[in-house]
Amino acid sequence: MSTTLANSLPSSLSPSPELLQRLSSDLERERRKRARNKILTFYPATGPLSRDKYVQHLKFFSAGNEYRERLFLAANRVGKTEGVGAFESSCHLTGRYPDWWTGRRFTRPIKAWAAGDTGKTVKEILQDKLLGPPGAIGTGMIPGDLIIRMTAKGSVPDAIDSAYVRHTSGGQSLLTLKSYEQGREAFQGTEQDLIWLDEEPPLSVYTECLIRTMTTNGLMLLTFTPLRGLSEVVLLFLPGGKNKGEAHDDESVGRKYVVSATWDDAPHLTEGSKAELWASIPPFQRDARSRGIPQLGSGAIYPVPESEIIVPHRAIPDDWPRAFGMDVGWNRTAVIWGAQDPVSKVIYLYSEHYQGKEEPPIHAAAIKARGAWIPGVIDPASRGRSQKDGGQLVQDYINLGLHLTPALHAVESGLLEVWQLLSGGQIKVFVSLLNWLKEFRLYRRDEDGKVVKENDHLMDATRYFVLSGRSRMKTMPKPRDERHIYTSAWS
Numbered sequence: 001m002s003t004t005l006a007n008s009l010p011s012s013l014s015p016s017p018e019l020l021q022r023l024s025s026d027l028e029r030e031r032r033k034r035a036r037n038k039i040l041t042f043y044p045a046t047g048p049l050s051r052d053k054y055v056q057h058l059k060f061f062s063a064g065n066e067y068r069e070r071l072f073l074a075a076n077r078v079g080k081t082e083g084v085g086a087f088e089s090s091c092h093l094t095g096r097y098p099d100w101w102t103g104r105r106f107t108r109p110i111k112a113w114a115a116g117d118t119g120k121t122v123k124e125i126l127q128d129k130l131l132g133p134p135g136a137i138g139t140g141m142i143p144g145d146l147i148i149r150m151t152a153k154g155s156v157p158d159a160i161d162s163a164y165v166r167h168t169s170g171g172q173s174l175l176t177l178k179s180y181e182q183g184r185e186a187f188q189g190t191e192q193d194l195i196w197l198d199e200e201p202p203l204s205v206y207t208e209c210l211i212r213t214m215t216t217n218g219l220m221l222l223t224f225t226p227l228r229g230l231s232e233v234v235l236l237f238l239p240g241g242k243n244k245g246e247a248h249d250d251e252s253v254g255r256k257y258v259v260s261a262t263w264d265d266a267p268h269l270t271e272g273s274k275a276e277l278w279a280s281i282p283p284f285q286r287d288a289r290s291r292g293i294p295q296l297g298s299g300a301i302y303p304v305p306e307s308e309i310i311v312p313h314r315a316i317p318d319d320w321p322r323a324f325g326m327d328v329g330w331n332r333t334a335v336i337w338g339a340q341d342p343v344s345k346v347i348y349l350y351s352e353h354y355q356g357k358e359e360p361p362i363h364a365a366a367i368k369a370r371g372a373w374i375p376g377v378i379d380p381a382s383r384g385r386s387q388k389d390g391g392q393l394v395q396d397y398i399n400l401g402l403h404l405t406p407a408l409h410a411v412e413s414g415l416l417e418v419w420q421l422l423s424g425g426q427i428k429v430f431v432s433l434l435n436w437l438k439e440f441r442l443y444r445r446d447e448d449g450k451v452v453k454e455n456d457h458l459m460d461a462t463r464y465f466v467l468s469g470r471s472r473m474k475t476m477p478k479p480r481d482e483r484h485i486y487t488s489a490w491s
Contacts, residue, residue: 222237
């Protein structure tokens with residue numbers, strides 16, 4: 001009962017000061033009890049934030065039954081740290097699982113690590129979410145009455161190194177907080193039942209952590225927004241740079257489970273807050289921060305979001321001029337076709353040929369099937385061939401009926417021109433070009449600024465097309481004008 005209400009009552013009905021004090025104390029105890037059992041407020045059965053609205057979050061929990069390595073690849077503000085990583089870690093450390101839980105369960109005390117970027121961020125984020133902030137320990141996701149004791153981390157003021165947590169079986173679980181800045185060596189040695197990596201780890205740390213869980217059949221949880229782009233760790237979960245579905249068993253990386261979560265998967269975010277966040281995010285980060293799609297990293301050659309260049313597949317009108325760019329090699333021969341809207345002048349990359357370990361007649365047949373009349377350009381020295389051998393190869397393709405000329409081989413100026421057209425909206429890419437998009441995601445420079453010459457065949461073909469193919473673009477000949485004479489431009 002509030003003091004205002006008490007003062008408005010007749011004196012005969014007004015509660016005594018002692019009763020008001022007792023009621024106030026009861027309310028304070030209840031508030032503290034709720035604060036020290038924060039986990040009970042998450043994923044309620046009903047209400048605007050009921051658990052049935054958090055489909056991706058619950059899917060991630062459930063997958064722990066089958067998959068040891070799981071990644072929650074999520075947008076900002078969707079609850080990946082608190083609502084996923086801290087929530088599941090608390091369940092395993094305490095043995096207290098909600099009645100709706102369908103994921104992995106530990107029936108004994110466990111040893112667990114929770115790790116983040118630096119000692120400072122671990123204290124301010126992981127320690128806060130799991131145990132509570134300094135001065136309010138017990139108000140994090142781990143219920144306060146289950147925290148038995150803690151040890152301090154001397155290197156960071158107010159930071160906790162480890163905490164002993166009461167498990168429902170009667171024993172004590174051990175939680176240790178770590179940071180990536182400690183280096184790989186800090187993650188060596190002891191076996192662990194659970195390791196939660198919040199924010200993307202270096203590959204060396206990830207590998208050490210995986211080893212720590214192998215003999216225990218332990219769990220590896222990763223929760224982060226992919227702001228580093230297609231890094232080595234991300235590619236372990238997204239082979240080829242693309243999310244192939246939640247569960248996959250790629251022979252190169254093993255069995256893993258990925259859940260993507262966007263702003264639309266977080267009912268606690270209002271439309272107003274999403275609009276405000278969107279406006280404040282730099283364009284090149286919007287896919288990563290709003291949808292959990294790997295950001296174009298600092299080494300990306302074409303730092304343009306896919307969402308700005310991809311368009312639906314459509315038929316190309318007969319009056320649109322076309323040409324193709326070609327990159328040759330025994331392991332992979334790649335061709336990209338482009339057509340230009342004569343009104344808007346926008347170029348559409350609309351078809352691709354991507355095949356390896358075949359002789360020129362096979363490639364030539366596939367190219368002519370798109371239109372034998374379409375002219376193309378090619379790099380004669382691609383894939384390490386000499387100029388002489390390259391010239392002979394081009395002549396071979398010309399003899400097979402292709403209308404080819406040599407492309408300019410200006411790498412940096414070509415990359416710049418392609419980037420300018422992509423970023424300026426003058427090149428669009430059909431969504432059906434799966435191989436082109438795969439290479440686009442992986443196309444990057446190394447630490448020395450050099451172009452990584454892997455999985456770049458269609459990227460090279462695109463550069464040749466942009467530099468030299470646009471000037472050769474032709475429209476489809478009319479039926480009565482099928483006869484055309486092409487001569488080799490090779491010299």
